[in-house]
Amino acid sequence: MKAFNDLADFSTEELEALLALAGRLDERPEPTALRGKVLSLLFLSPSLRTLASFQAAMTRLGGGSFVISPDMSIHGLETRPGIVMDGAAAEHIREAVPVIASYGDAIGIRAFAERKNLDRDLADAEFESLVELVDTPYINMESAIGHPCQNLADWKTLDDYDIPANGGKFVLSWAYHPKALPLAVPASTLYTAARRGMDVTVLRPEGFELPEPVTTKAKSAAEASGGSITETDDRVAAMQDAHVIYAKSWASTRHYGDRLNDQELRNALDDWCVDEPWFDNARKDCRFMHCLPVRRGVVVSEAVLDGPRSIVIHEARNRMLAQMAVLHQMLGAES
Amino acid sequence: MKAFNDLADFSTEELEALLALAGRLDERPEPTALRGKVLSLLFLSPSLRTLASFQAAMTRLGGGSFVISPDMSIHGLETRPGIVMDGAAAEHIREAVPVIASYGDAIGIRAFAERKNLDRDLADAEFESLVELVDTPYINMESAIGHPCQNLADWKTLDDYDIPANGGKFVLSWAYHPKALPLAVPASTLYTAARRGMDVTVLRPEGFELPEPVTTKAKSAAEASGGSITETDDRVAAMQDAHVIYAKSWASTRHYGDRLNDQELRNALDDWCVDEPWFDNARKDCRFMHCLPVRRGVVVSEAVLDGPRSIVIHEARNRMLAQMAVLHQMLGAES
């Protein structure tokens, strides 16, 4: 495996093999599988789960990792192309990235969306410019538009809780958050649930419609897998008979990159906090998922988050297992 | 071993086994004992020795670790219960702690005393609220009232220097420090020396008496082990025939949580700096111990700290060995 960037790059058989391997590595550890192997971890955006779970994953497979983030570097990293570097930054990403990559057998890179220009973020322009600098296999640890490690972990979580693929009803719901967050998780989660063959409803207020290329890609996956996609702002209709609600906030796509208008639209929507009444017409055992971090009392009520519907801790632990499977296939002897 | 939180939780045989194992692992390394095992390290308070020695300990046993501290997280960690998270913090400890724990086979947690309410700190309320969130075995890396890794290392240090258990005279002395420091080390050190059967004198100025529950617990241990406890502000009497002085500053218990009155009381006590004249009537080879970090010229004179009495570096190295023994018993095959 040369890259783990998007579940769309893998056949269904390949995805099933990764999911099976993730489960097997949980039950039967392989503490020498990646002996002497090194994973470089480059964080251009903050992290907790990804930072911890990748380090743990490499240790469990007998290898190791190192972490670089710009605050560790000499006066930060310059990212702008073609610049005369007579300011504060002493190193350019064009040297830093290939050098960091050269110390590892693979590299994980995180770079959140710039959230200025929607087309640029949809094209994953910054992440693509970074991986172009790398000769080793690489892993997307969340880019402007993708979060494949989260997606694979979520797929495993749905399997673990016996939530049906075909016929399973998956609600991807926008939720209130004081900030305009990236599209990476909602866009790639929509694709993932559709790819799994689920009937997906995107529940969001007006002004927060998912971009057309995101929906088109997911619809194409749904058609191939026997799933479906609908989009609505009608909470009651969306939650009818739902097996799972996946909450996530994201920036207004109507006002993408326009902080003031996004804020004005968002401010009126603080009742979009997932709470027990949302589940009135859902399936009785409807589950609550979220990629974390999550703001309590803002995105979701304490009652839901601390109650039996919530499977967010299991979901977060699956990050480690999913990544172990990816690393094993990318760096293992049989790769 | 499900928890390493307090030496009082262990029988004398269990403590002796840990001490013996610490010595054995120093002489005969076991570089594959914890192969593929992961220790999660969560620091809610600063660290140098603990940070370094736990990472080194896991490596020496063939496993690994990862470190999370709030400054790495996304906008810090919220710790208050029941709060609506519409401020700066994007993640609550109620998710962060179980997630971090889920990536490891055990977790070490450090959370210093809040130093606002004495009863709450004596009950170790914050640490208890954190470990309640954890399903894995856990290690106390210093809480409001305990520092068992330091205690076990100190016990080993006393053994290494052939300082007698029964009949050995141990002076736990308050020392000047510009800040009101926690009670964790003095409280748990008093217990440890008493548990070892030593004759312990607590030497402290008025207003810095150790809290009654701390003394009562230690007295009970002393009775069982053949030791004794006295408390005094008479330096000459305290140091008479001492085998070892263990210096440590702590907050005024009379003015606990009252910064101004603590400061006023403390300001007049800057002659409580351990210096060579203190040892005039001690045993000739009386040792100086301190858990570090220590302020030179403030807590102890350079002459004492750099002289032959000081065994603080040996003591600090024993942190690693003590922790290796704990980790080996907690995570090893025979556990």
Next chain:
Amino acid sequence: MKAFNDLADFSTEELEALLALAGRLDERPEPTALRGKVLSLLFLSPSLRTLASFQAAMTRLGGGSFVISPDMSIHGLETRPGIVMDGAAAEHIREAVPVIASYGDAIGIRAFAERKNLDRDLADAEFESLVELVDTPYINMESAIGHPCQNLADWKTLDDYDIPANGGKFVLSWAYHPKALPLAVPASTLYTAARRGMDVTVLRPEGFELPEPVTTKAKSAAEASGGSITETDDRVAAMQDAHVIYAKSWASTRHYGDRLNDQELRNALDDWCVDEPWFDNARKDCRFMHCLPVRRGVVVSEAVLDGPRSIVIHEARNRMLAQMAVLHQMLGAES
């Protein structure tokens, strides 16, 4: 090997063995060579390559490492001798360094030049005061006047690109940089190229002459190895038939420690940016080297840095291999 501090401490046979070992470890990994071994990494100055490459090196050899930098410690580290520590710093380097060292089988230490007093920096006074506190083997990860890991990596790089030892022409060129940088790299690079037997030209503007002890040491090495050293400010003469140009900025030695006069002298020299016309009379395949980080458009043009002359990424990767060889000899079974 008890110390890796200066290539001058090693015989030619020893250096050749290290270089051969570095190449061998690249081709034939030894993922259990340093099983259970720990490298302590103490950074008193910032780092990217050194931080990453040492961690990767230890993992590749089956051991591990931990990192301490002052920003992790409790309120920073005090370095001044004989001070009464009643200020912000809670720990002195006199405890911190031996403690950190005691957790490892070897320690790497980085402490850049103070750049106040030239004689003190030439004597490597601060680094020497630090390693005096250490009982374990140690590695210089860049001190005031030395950078032996870079030197060994550079030697390997020259070998890898078949640049001749005797008869090879090596230009060490000053370059413009907005800050007064240390002498460690130019001083130790001059020695290294001379020791390798190359004909070395130091190309620098007036006021930036290398200090006499640096040149004398290198000349002595050149005499023994069949190389030579000249110093000039004539770019055309210097570049004549050059095999390689090694660019690096450094502080004005005429105004060492005098920021204002250094700045005034330096400001007029921003045309010292290595660019394609510099190579007009060099060998056609003349290479460009730099230890990184490098400021694009300031120290070197984008055209040169991104073009076929530049071997800086290969050079940076050799840091890891060179350090693996040092660690293998220092900590391996046969040491």
